[in-house]
Amino acid sequence: MNGQTLLPAKQNPCQFKNEIEEIYRVDSRRIFASLVRLLRDFDAAEEAMQEAFAAAFTQWEQTGIPANPRAWLVSTGRFKAIDSIRRRQRFGNSASEVAKRIDEIATLNAARESEDIEDDRLRLIFTCCHPAIDPKVQLALTLREVCGLTTEEVASAFLLTPSSMAQRLVRGKAKIREAGIPFAIPSASDFQERLDSVLAVVYLIFNEGYSASSGDSLTRAELSFEAIRLGRLLVELLPDPEAIGLLALMLFQESRHKTRANPDGDLVLLEDQDRSQWDAKMIAEGLQLISHALSTRRFGAYGIQAAIAAVHASAKQTETTDWAHIVALYSALFAINPSPVIELNWAVAIAMKDGPAAGIEKIESIFDQGHLEDYHLAHAAKADLLRRLGRNQEAKIAYEKALALVKQEPERRFLQNRLANLPN
Amino acid sequence: MKYMFLMYSPEDAWTPEQWKECVETSMGICQELASKGQLLSAAPLHPVTTGETVRVRQGQRIVTVGPFAETVEQLGGYYIIDVENLDEAIAIACRLPPAQKGTVEIRPIRNIDGLPSEKLELKTANSLEKFMLLCYDDEQAWAEAGPAAHEAAIRDAVSLTHRLDAKGHYLSAAPLYLSSTATSVQVRNGKRIVTDGPFAETREVLGGYYIVLAEDRAAAMAIAAQHSGARLGAVEVRRVFELPS
Numbered sequence: 001m002n003g004q005t006l007l008p009a010k011q012n013p014c015q016f017k018n019e020i021e022e023i024y025r026v027d028s029r030r031i032f033a034s035l036v037r038l039l040r041d042f043d044a045a046e047e048a049m050q051e052a053f054a055a056a057f058t059q060w061e062q063t064g065i066p067a068n069p070r071a072w073l074v075s076t077g078r079f080k081a082i083d084s085i086r087r088r089q090r091f092g093n094s095a096s097e098v099a100k101r102i103d104e105i106a107t108l109n110a111a112r113e114s115e116d117i118e119d120d121r122l123r124l125i126f127t128c129c130h131p132a133i134d135p136k137v138q139l140a141l142t143l144r145e146v147c148g149l150t151t152e153e154v155a156s157a158f159l160l161t162p163s164s165m166a167q168r169l170v171r172g173k174a175k176i177r178e179a180g181i182p183f184a185i186p187s188a189s190d191f192q193e194r195l196d197s198v199l200a201v202v203y204l205i206f207n208e209g210y211s212a213s214s215g216d217s218l219t220r221a222e223l224s225f226e227a228i229r230l231g232r233l234l235v236e237l238l239p240d241p242e243a244i245g246l247l248a249l250m251l252f253q254e255s256r257h258k259t260r261a262n263p264d265g266d267l268v269l270l271e272d273q274d275r276s277q278w279d280a281k282m283i284a285e286g287l288q289l290i291s292h293a294l295s296t297r298r299f300g301a302y303g304i305q306a307a308i309a310a311v312h313a314s315a316k317q318t319e320t321t322d323w324a325h326i327v328a329l330y331s332a333l334f335a336i337n338p339s340p341v342i343e344l345n346w347a348v349a350i351a352m353k354d355g356p357a358a359g360i361e362k363i364e365s366i367f368d369q370g371h372l373e374d375y376h377l378a379h380a381a382k383a384d385l386l387r388r389l390g391r392n393q394e395a396k397i398a399y400e401k402a403l404a405l406v407k408q409e410p411e412r413r414f415l416q417n418r419l420a421n422l423p424n
Numbered sequence: 425m426k427y428m429f430l431m432y433s434p435e436d437a438w439t440p441e442q443w444k445e446c447v448e449t450s451m452g453i454c455q456e457l458a459s460k461g462q463l464l465s466a467a468p469l470h471p472v473t474t475g476e477t478v479r480v481r482q483g484q485r486i487v488t489v490g491p492f493a494e495t496v497e498q499l500g501g502y503y504i505i506d507v508e509n510l511d512e513a514i515a516i517a518c519r520l521p522p523a524q525k526g527t528v529e530i531r532p533i534r535n536i537d538g539l540p541s542e543k544l545e546l547k548t549a550n551s552l553e554k555f556m557l558l559c560y561d562d563e564q565a566w567a568e569a570g571p572a573a574h575e576a577a578i579r580d581a582v583s584l585t586h587r588l589d590a591k592g593h594y595l596s597a598a599p600l601y602l603s604s605t606a607t608s609v610q611v612r613n614g615k616r617i618v619t620d621g622p623f624a625e626t627r628e629v630l631g632g633y634y635i636v637l638a639e640d641r642a643a644a645m646a647i648a649a650q651h652s653g654a655r656l657g658a659v660e661v662r663r664v665f666e667l668p669s
Contacts, residue, residue, distance in 0.1 A: 131618040132510060132607040171604055175620070178601040179532045180425040182509035190511070193616075 019065060020056055027070050028053075029148045033120035034074045036127075037183040039081050042145060042173045047084065052077035121146070122237045123183045125230075128172075129198040130181045137172040138201050139208075144169055146233075147226045157208065157223050195238075199246050199302065202230045206250050224254055235289075241296040245303030248289035252309035255282035267414045271318040283313045304333045323353035340371035344378050356385035376405035380415060392422050426464065426533035427513045428600060428633065429503035432623050433526025434496055435471060446521040450501075451667065453519055457505060462516075465544040465596060465635065468501035468665040469556060475662045476641070478648040480655045487645060492560050492660040493626050497526050499662070502556065502633075504533070504544075504596070514609055514618060523611040529623040530607045531630065534599045538582045540589040542596045544635070552637040554595070554664040555644040561631035561657040563602055569656075580652035581632070588636055588647065595635040603629035628657050635664070 028049060035045035052073045066072045128141040140158070143149045149157075155165035175181065186194040209223030231247035234240075259273040290310045293303045308329045315321040330346035343366050351359025363382045372378040383398030399419040406412045438446065447468065457463035469475075472491045479486045491498065500522065507513055510530070517528040566574050578599060588594035606622040622629060631653065638644040641661070648659035 130510075132514070132620055134620040137620070174602075175605050179530075179605040179607060180427075180509045180513075182511055184509070184511070186511065190515075 016061065016065075017057075020053070020060065023056075023065075023069050023073075024053060027073075029146065030121055031070060031073045031077065032145070032148075033124040035077045035081070036124055036145075037120050038074075038078050040183060041177055044081050044084065045077075048077035048081040049073070051080040055080070119185065119237070120183075121233065123185055125198055125234070126185060126194055127176060127181055127183050129194075129201045130176070131194070131197050132179065132181060133172055133175055135201075135204075137168055137175075138197075139204055140165060140168050141172045142201055142230070143205065143223075143226060147230065149226065153222075195240060195242070198234070199242060202227050202234065203246060203250070203302075205230070206253075221257075224250070224257070228254060241293045241299045242302050244289050244293040245299055245301075245306045248286040248293065248306035249302055249309055251282045251286035251289070252306060252313050255279040255286065255313065261410065265410055266417075267410050270312065275316065278313065286310060286313065301333060301337050304329055304336070308333070321352070323349060327353050340366050340369075340378075341375070344372060344375075344381060348381055351385050356388045359385045360389075374405055376402045376407075376411070376415075379405065383418070387418070387422060392424065396422055425509065425513075426504065426506050426535070426598070427510075428531045428533055428598075429505070429513075429517055429520070430499055430529040430531065430623065430630070431468075431501040431503075431520070431522040431526065432495075432497040432529060433500055433522045435498050435500065437525045447667070449521050453516070454503075457516065462505050462507050464504040464506055464542065466501070466503040467554075467667060469499065470663040470665055472498040472500075472662070475660055476645060478645050478654055478659045478661060479657070480649055485645075485649045492558065492628070492658050493624065495624055497623070499558070500526075501665075510607065514607065514616075517609045518611050518616045523609055523616075526610075527623045528609045530609060531600045531603075531622075532605050534601055536578060536582070536599060539597060540585055540594055543594065544596050552593075552639060553641075553644075554666060555636050555638055555641075555647075556662045556664050557634040557636060557644070557648050557651065558630055558660040558662065559632040559634070559651055559653045559657065560626075560628040560660065561653055562628050563631070564627070565656055566631075577652045584647075584650055584652075585634070588634075593637045593647075595637065597632070597634040599632040600630060603631075631657070 031052070032045055032049050035048050036042060039045050039048065055076050056069070056073060060066070125142065125146050128145055129138050133141065140154050143154045143157070144151060151166050151169060152162045154169075155162040158165065160168075185191075206224050206227030209221055209225070209227060228247070228250050231243070231250055234243045235247050255278050256270075256273060257279075259275075259277045260268060262268055286306065287310055290303070290306045293299050294307060299307075308326055311322050311325050311329070326349045327346070330342065330349050334342050334346055344363065347359045347362035347366065350362055360382060363378060363385070366372055366378065379398045379402035383395045383402060386392075386395035386398060396419065399415055399422070403412065403415050403419070406415060450466070454463055454466050475489075475491050477488045477490070477492045479488075503516075503520075505513065505516065507516070510532075513530050517523055517530055520528060522528060566577075581597070581599070585594050585597050603622045606620075608619045608621060608623050610617045634647070634651070636644065636647055638647060641663070644661050644663075648654060648661050651659050653659070
C-alpha cells in the first residue's frame, strides 16, 4: 500500500522538517488511534508511532513526502511494532500469545483503508470512557490518549503529582489490555448507554476547567478548551443530538467565561454580567447547533440544558429574558432527570417569571422533601429571593446557612458581601 | 479471551423455587454458550458454610472452617467462558439471574504456557468429588517479592497441576490477572451497572483457581496445602455442585 506516487523531495530541509512537524501536530492522535486498534496496546502504539515518525524523518528526506502520509505512518508503525513484539516478549505473555498477536495485527491491517482512521479515533474515545474503567481514570486516559496532553499536563490539571498521574494512567492501560476492553464502537444495544458515558466524561472535563475551583486557572482553562475540542470531534464523527446538545451547552457556558468574575476574582451573577463581553461567535455557533439538535426531536438532557442557555444567550438584558420559556424547559428537564438541583434551578426560573414568593415556595418544598438542606446554593438562592421581598431577617438567616456550607473562596466572598449589604 | 465469572449473592436471597428457576435459566444460557464453543465450565458451589480455608505458615497447615472472607454476599458459583472481549463477557454476565440479586465479578484469566490440557468435560468417577480451590493472594506482598518470586510460584503451581494430572485428578487451573483488572456487573430494575474493580475490597484477593477431583474434603485440603501460594495467602476449598447434564 506504500507504492503511491511520491511528491518530489523538498529542496529546503527546514521546510521539510516543518511539514513533518505539521503532520505530527495535526495527525499524530489519529495515527495513534489506528495503531492502538491494530496493536491493542497503548504503550506499544505510542512507541510505534514515535518510531514511525523517526523513520519518516530519514526516509522522506530521500523519497519526498508520500501522497498519503497518514497511511504510510500507520503502516510503518505497524511493522515497527511487530519487530518490537518479536524482539522482546512482554513479561508473562506466552509465546503462543505473541504469535497470535502478530498474526492478528497482520490480518487486521490487511483489509483496512485509510478512511477508517477517523473511526479509530471514535473507537479510542469509547475505549477510554468504558464503564469498566474507574471514572477518574477515564478522564485521565481521555486527556492523555485522545487529546494528546502530556502526563505532566494532565497531572497539573487534576492537582496531582506527575508520578501519581502516571500510575493512574498505567493502571487504566493495564485494565484495557488485560481485561480485554475492545477498541470498538459499541453495538447498537449498548450504544446509547456507552455514549452517555462518553458525554459524561467530556462534560466532567469541561466542568473541571470551567468551575476553576482550585489550582492554576490557566491550566484549568485549557481543560475547557480540550473538552470543547472533544465535543467538536464527537459531533464530527457522530452527529448524535445529545452530542450536539453537549457541544452547544459548553459553547454557551464558555461564551460567558470572561464575564463570570470581576478582575478581583469575585463572582458576577448572570444578571449582572456585561453581556456585550459575551463571545458572540461561540453563541452564534451554539445557537446553530441547538436549533439543529432540537429539530431532530430526539434530544435529551444536554439538549434541553443547551436550549436554556440559548434563551439566556439570546436576551439582550436580564429583563428581556423569556422566563416563561425557561420555566417550561426546566419542567421538561426535570421530567427526564428528576434531581433536586434541577428543581432548584427551576424554582429560580419560576421566581423570575412569577415573582420571588413563588420561587421561595418551590425551594421550601424541596427542603420539605428532605433534599438540598446541605447544599449552599439552595440557601443562597432562597436568601436572595427573601432579600428581594425585603424579608431581611429571614434572608440573613439563609445567607448564614449558605456561608456555613460554602467551600469555594470566591463564592464565600460573594455571600459575605451580600450579607454585609443587607439593610437592617 | 478467557474470563472467570464469580457469582456473589446473599445465600438467603433465594427461596428454593427461585434457586431452582435460577439454575434452570442459567443452564439454558450455558447450553447456548456451549453450542457456540464459549463455555468452558460452570457450576454452583455448595453453601459456603461447608467450605474451609487452608493456609500454610512455617510449614504448618492452618485450617479455618468457613469462607476466606466474612461477607453478606457469598460466592455461590462460577463460570469460565471464552469470548472475544470484555463487552461480550459483560453482555453474558448481565443475562445471568444472580446479576439481579447480587454481583457478577468478571476476572480475565491469564494465559500461561505449560499447563496440562483441561479436562472439564470429564465426568466425575464414582469415588471422586469435584472441588474448586480458590487461591487468595496478597498482591502487595507479591509485588514486593518481585517478578522472579512470582514466576517461581507459577512454575510451582504448574508442576502441581502435572502431579494432579498424572493421578487423573486435574480438571483445570489458571492464574487470574490482578484484581485491578476486575469488573463488577449488577442488573437493577432492568438497568445494568458496570463498575471498575472487584466485588469486595479485601487485602487478599482471588489470584487463581484449580478445579480438581479428590476422594474427599480432606484430600482436597491436602492439595490446597501444596499450592505454593498457601504459604503467603489462603486457599478456600469449595465443593462443586454437580448438575445433571
